[in-house]
Amino acid sequence: MRHNRPLHLRLILFLGLGCSLASLVYGLWILYGSRAQIQAADPPQSPTTTVYVALYPGFHASLLLPIATGYREYAYGEWGFYAHSQETLWGGLKALLWPTPATLGRRTLGGPSPADPSLEIGHLKRRMGVETLLPIQVDRALALDLNQRLDRFFDPTFPKIYNPSYRLEFVRHPRPYHLWHNCNHFIAEQLRQLGVAVQGDPIGGNFVLSVPNGTLSPSPAPAQAIPGIGCHTSPCLRVWRQRVQGKVAQWQ
Secondary structure, eight states: OOOOOOHHHHHHHHHHHHHHHHHHHHHHHHHHHOOEEEEOOOOOSSOEEEEEEEEETTTEEEEEEEETTEEEEEEEEEIIIIISOOOOHHHHHHHHHSOEEEEEEEEEEESOOOSSHHHHHHHHHHHHTOSEEEEEEEEHHHHHHHHHHHHGGGOTTSOOEEETTTTEEEEEEEEEEBTTBOHHHHHHHHHHHTTOEEESOOTTOOEEEEOTTSOBOOOOOOOOSSTTSOSSOOGGGHHHHHHHHHHHHHHO
C-alpha cells in the first residue's frame, strides 16, 4: 500500500529544497559579479611591513604575514572538504549551503625576504603557484599581533592534520563555514584587523587593490572551482562547474 506524506510535510520539504536551490543560484550569481576593493591608504607614521593577499585559481584567497624567517600563510576553509580532501559534489554543496565545521590552514614560506620587493613577489609566486599577490603596507605592530593570534590556533596540544595536497597544516576553527562566511570573508576580516578598509562583498574572492591615487590592481586570474572550499579545482567538480559557468554566462 502506498503511503503519501501529509501535505504539511511535503510543503516543508518543498520549501526547504526551494530555499536551498535559491540560495545556491543567488550565491553563484553574485559570485561572478561581486568585487571587494581593498583600500590601500597612505603608509602609517609608525614602522610598517608588507602583507600579501594571495589569489588562487578557484575563488580562494589566503593571507601572508611576515615572520623572521620569511612569511606565514594562513587559509580558511571547510574542515572535511579542505583539510581532509573530501572533494565530492555532495560535500561541496553541503559546505556551501549549511554551516559546517571550519578549518584554519598554515604553512611557512621560508627564506630571508629579498631587498627588492619585485624579487620578493616573484619568489613567493613561484613557491605558492599563484598568479596574483596583492601587496599591502600595514602597521608592523598590528601584523605581529595578528600573526600571534592566528598562531595560537596551532597550540601544540591541539590536534592537527597535514594535507600534502595543499602543503598546509590544519586545525579546527571555531566559526562555522558556509557560503556567506567562506575563506574570502575570513581574509577580509583579518585585513580589517590590520587597519585596512575592505569595501564590497568578498564572497567570490575578487579582491582588487585601490591605491591612494585611485588606480586598481589587475584583475585576478579566472576562477577554476567552487569558492573557498579548496585551493585548486577538484576533478569530480569540473564538469559540474563548466555547466554552472555556462548557465551564468547565459544569464549575463
